[in-house]
Amino acid sequence: xxxxxxxxxxxxxxxxxxxxxxxxxxxxxxxxxxxxxxxxxxxxxxxxxxxxxxxxxxxxxxxxxxxxxxxxxxxxxxxxxxxxxxxxxxxxxxxxxxxxxxxxxxxxxxxxxxxxxxxxxxxxxxxxxxxxxxxxxxxxxxxxxxxxxxxxxxxxxxxxxxxxxxxxxxxxxxxxxxxxxxxxxxxxxxxxxxxxxxxxxxxxxxxxxxxxxxxxxxxxxxxxxxxxxxxxxxxxxxxxxxxxxxxxxxxxxxxxxxxxxxxxxxxxxxxxxxxxxxxxxxxxxxxxxxxxxxxxxxxxxxxxxxxxxxxxxxxxxxxxxxxxxxxxxxxxxxxxxxxxxxxxxxxxxxxxxxxxxxxxxxxxxxxxxxxxxxxxxxxxxxxxxxxxxxxxxxxxxxxxxxxxxxxxxxxxxxxxxxxxxxxxxxxxxxxxxxxxxxx
Amino acid sequence: xxxxxxxxxxxxxxxxxxxxxxxxxxxxxxxxxxxxxxxxxxxxxxxxxxxxxxxxxxxxxxxxxxxxxxxxxxxxxxxxxxxxxxxxxxxxxxxxxxxxxxxxxxxxxxxxxxxxxxxxxxxxxxxxxxxxxxxxxxxxxxxxxxxxxxxxxxxxxxxxxxxxxxxxxxxxxxxxxxxxxxxxxxxxxxxxxxxxxxxxxxxxxxxxxxxxxxxxxxxxxxx
Amino acid sequence: xxxxxxxxxxxxxxxxxxxxxxxxxxxxxxxxxxxxxxxxxxxxxxxxxxxxxxxxxxxxxxxxxxxxxxxxxxxxxxxxxxxxxxxxxxxxxxxxxxxxxxxxxxxxxxxxxxxxxxxxxxxxxxxxxxxxxxxxxxxxxxxxxxxxxxxxxxxxxxxxxxxxxxxxxxxxxxxxxxxxxxxxxxxxxxxxxxxxx
Numbered sequence: 009x010x011x012x013x014x015x016x017x018x019x020x021x022x023x024x025x026x027x028x029x030x031x032x033x034x035x036x037x038x039x040x041x042x043x044x045x046x047x048x049x050x051x052x053x054x055x056x057x058x059x060x061x062x063x064x065x066x067x068x069x070x071x072x073x074x075x076x077x078x079x080x081x082x083x084x085x086x087x088x089x090x091x092x093x094x095x096x097x098x099x100x101x102x103x104x105x106x107x108x109x110x111x112x113x114x115x116x117x118x119x120x121x122x123x124x125x126x127x128x129x130x131x132x133x134x135x136x137x138x139x140x141x142x143x144x145x146x147x148x149x150x151x152x153x154x155x156x157x158x159x160x161x162x163x164x165x166x167x168x169x170x171x172x173x174x175x176x177x178x179x180x181x182x183x184x185x186x187x188x189x190x191x192x193x194x195x196x197x198x199x200x201x202x203x204x205x206x207x208x209x210x211x212x213x214x215x216x217x218x219x220x221x222x223x224x225x226x227x228x229x230x231x232x233x234x235x236x237x238x239x240x241x242x243x244x245x246x247x248x249x250x251x252x253x254x255x256x257x258x259x260x261x262x263x264x265x266x267x268x269x270x271x272x273x274x275x276x277x278x279x280x281x282x283x284x285x286x287x288x289x290x291x292x293x294x295x296x297x298x299x300x301x302x303x304x305x306x307x308x309x310x311x312x313x314x315x316x317x318x319x320x321x322x323x324x325x326x327x328x329x330x331x332x333x334x335x336x337x338x339x340x341x342x343x344x345x346x347x348x349x350x351x352x353x354x355x356x357x358x359x360x361x362x363x364x365x366x367x368x369x370x371x372x373x374x375x376x377x378x379x380x381x382x383x384x385x386x387x388x389x390x391x392x393x394x395x396x397x398x399x400x401x402x403x404x405x406x407x408x409x410x411x412x413x414x415x416x417x418x419x420x421x422x423x424x425x426x427x428x429x430x431x432x433x434x435x436x437x438x439x440x441x442x443x444x445x446x447x
Numbered sequence: 448x449x450x451x452x453x454x455x456x457x458x459x460x461x462x463x464x465x466x467x468x469x470x471x472x473x474x475x476x477x478x479x480x481x482x483x484x485x486x487x488x489x490x491x492x493x494x495x496x497x498x499x500x501x502x503x504x505x506x507x508x509x510x511x512x513x514x515x516x517x518x519x520x521x522x523x524x525x526x527x528x529x530x531x532x533x534x535x536x537x538x539x540x541x542x543x544x545x546x547x548x549x550x551x552x553x554x555x556x557x558x559x560x561x562x563x564x565x566x567x568x569x570x571x572x573x574x575x576x577x578x579x580x581x582x583x584x585x586x587x588x589x590x591x592x593x594x595x596x597x598x599x600x601x602x603x604x605x606x607x608x609x610x611x612x613x614x615x616x617x618x619x620x621x622x623x624x625x626x627x628x629x630x631x632x633x634x635x636x637x638x639x640x641x642x643x644x645x646x647x648x649x650x651x652x653x654x655x656x657x658x659x660x661x662x663x664x665x666x667x668x669x670x
Numbered sequence: 671x672x673x674x675x676x677x678x679x680x681x682x683x684x685x686x687x688x689x690x691x692x693x694x695x696x697x698x699x700x701x702x703x704x705x706x707x708x709x710x711x712x713x714x715x716x717x718x719x720x721x722x723x724x725x726x727x728x729x730x731x732x733x734x735x736x737x738x739x740x741x742x743x744x745x746x747x748x749x750x751x752x753x754x755x756x757x758x759x760x761x762x763x764x765x766x767x768x769x770x771x772x773x774x775x776x777x778x779x780x781x782x783x784x785x786x787x788x789x790x791x792x793x794x795x796x797x798x799x800x801x802x803x804x805x806x807x808x809x810x811x812x813x814x815x816x817x818x819x820x821x822x823x824x825x826x827x828x829x830x831x832x833x834x835x836x837x838x839x840x841x842x843x844x845x846x847x848x849x850x851x852x853x854x855x856x857x858x859x860x861x862x863x864x865x866x867x
Binding site for chain 1: 710785
């Protein structure tokens with residue numbers, strides 16, 4: 009944190025002078041969320057400018073969950089105005105999508121929400137499949153669903169470990185990482201990579217799920233509920249945790265809709281909106297699960313929503329495992345224009361090799377001049393891909409509707425009026441991933 | 448703050464959208480098929496609804512640029528589309544109506560989703576801001592300004608979203624090269640008090656750091 | 671006068687104290703995790719119970735540059751972020767070292783695009799590069815061991831004083847493979863060729 013003198017920005021700011029100046033001027037500007045909520049300041053109120061302080065927090069700060077930067081104007085300990093600056097991880101993946109084939113682009117989606125890469129893979133593949141009208145074999149859909157739910161658990165575990173570390177409990181971080189390592193091992197067995205899995209393919213998945221991975225998942229599913237129970241025993245009635253969460257960062261139903269927040273933040277304020285129910289994709293209409301909703305809209309209700317989501321994910325995982333015993337069959341579409349041929353085909357037949365080459369070179373071509381949008385429920389919320397095609401193998405425009413982007417926008421409103429000490433809790437509770445928000 | 452220098456670049460523009468039959472797409476959802484809403488819009492706004500497209504069971508309504516705020520307000524207040532899921536720009540790279548902006552609206556109660564599109568010409572890349580109706584459009588419109596250079600009229604705080612304010616171009620425009628313009632973004636000094644440097648790619652092109660980086664400017668207040 | 675057999679003709683302080691200092695330094699590196707993107711998650715995994723970087727004395731991650739002596743750049747570096755990283759690097763006290771974790775930090779990696787600096791060595795002196803996208807925690811620990819070795823071989827005042835002879839090589843840090851012939855260090859290649867040891 010460093011203090012910025014208000015009088016002369018240009019002397020203090022060593023780099024990106026115009027950018028920083030614009031950011032700090034924002035703190036002076038009108039149109040704050042707070043004034044809209046509270047109404048204009050009345051004459052008799054004490055002037056906060058008399059003891060104001062401008063603090064710059066981030067982008068390198070442990071509590072910002074990545075490279076989020078907040079410039080805040082403080083009145084005592086209260087945050088009067090907050091300007092959030094993102095873009096420190098911007099690399100232009102929408103631009104890159106226009107220069108890659110659809111399949112080639114899929115690994116980039118891993119690096120968006122790197123806490124749950126599998127969900128992003130599935131989201132992108134489903135979006136391309138919708139644009140090109142490709143139907144996916146049933147077994148692949150169940151495996152995708154299974155792995156997406158496991159990735160939801162990995163994401164929520166990071167939220168919990170890091171969020172609790174922000175509140176001062178370092179040991180929980182180590183406990184959650186123990187279970188994350190179990191999940192990483194599962195991903196390692198299924199896809200061959202721990203973190204950036206790139207396992208989904210357009211028209212199916214890369215490889216079938218091996219038996220030892222099924223055993224690992226079953227062991228995890230048997231083991232994990234105990235862990236959740238232990239954490240709930242630790243946290244649900246924990247004085248410190250309650251004090252830091254209850255009544256902090258309250259968002260009403262109307263506010264949360266107006267701010268456009270998604271995912272657990274929406275459900276924590278009493279809106280039962282979940283893409284898995286709203287627009288069921290894969291086989292979510294065939295499994296039994298509930299969408300956890302809490303009414304309070306504070307950090308504590310969002311905590312409960314995420315904890316219950318982990319349990320619901322386990323429920324879905326169990327049903328998927330049950331289904332995978334009976335649902336057999338291909339894992340990719342048997343159509344060389346729409347999906348990769350199997351490796352056996354590539355290695356042992358001329359046609360297979362040609363198809364593989366052509367698919368890598370050109371890939372799937374959705375019809376000319378169409379567009380479509382497909383959203384999935386990523387751990388952070390609605391992750392949608394808008395694809396516009398010009399009939400070639402590359403998207404003409406790929407727009408990513410990133411849930412973290414919408415959620416961080418709500419952060420600005422959430423911070424204004426809060427205490428500076430609650431800031432790390434507020435950042436933790438909306439659970440942003442900057443790789444996704446910064447595109 | 449220039450709206451982007453013109454760069455020599457050739458590109459094949461996209462065709463106009465093609466209408467395709469609905470119902471055959473395996474991923475089509477019930478939520479996006481909204482003939483009732485389209486009829487209501489046509490009945491209410493008449494000539495302002497320019498075209499309606501349907502692909503993969505998704506309705507897209509082209510509306511007139513000037514009436515988009517009214518359309519959004521009508522959708523929000525009378526048809527309960529209270530949630531703005533997405534807003535973004537598109538660069539079609541055509542001679543007329545080069546840019547498009549799309550709005551993705553969701554109704555929780557009716558379980559519906561609709562997409563609106565407006566066309567924005569290159570000569571006057573300005574669209575009305577819908578922030579008075581949907582506050583959530585704030586950052587999305589800033590992003591659209593940053594990436595495409597489309598200005599939003601009535602936006603409370605139109606700054607760049609991702610790129611630093613010192614950047615001069617709009618990267619998602621089709622004429623902007625993938626690797627960027629050499630020298631447009633300098634690297635930090637190699638010693639605490641030294642000057643800005645450039646990466647070898649830009650240095651090989653003989654670029655110099657652009658002027659705005661060398662002198663600290665405070666002309667923002669004038670704008 | 672013949673050189674002292676113990677110190678090799680150099681003063682006691684300039685050799686032994688340096689060696690002890692470097693030994694202590696190498697086993698208590700305090701990393702500043704410049705966690706930017708996916709690699710930062712593997713960096714966290716490095717500190718978890720399974721990989722346990724505390725074995726190498728580096729579990730105390732210091733988020734303040736003033737308290738750290740090893741910067742770990744994990745993730746792609748955008749032009750906007752580069753200035754911050756350099757500023758943090760300038761605030762770290764000497765001596766300091768830097769690891770570029772992953773393909774993006776080393777070369778730009780898959781992000782060949784306008785926003786990303788093609789390798790953080792464009793503005794930082796990098797000591798060790800780690801390949802992988804993202805590298806496994808073992809690979810990051812390997813890089814940490816490389817840094818430790820580098821710290822033990824650190825330049826000392828003894829090098830350019832006295833007779834001009836270099837002081838003897840310090841003992842290698844890596845676990846050595848004992849050959850049948852005795853305590854001789856063998857090349858790693860031989861590990862794959864056990865019969866011909």
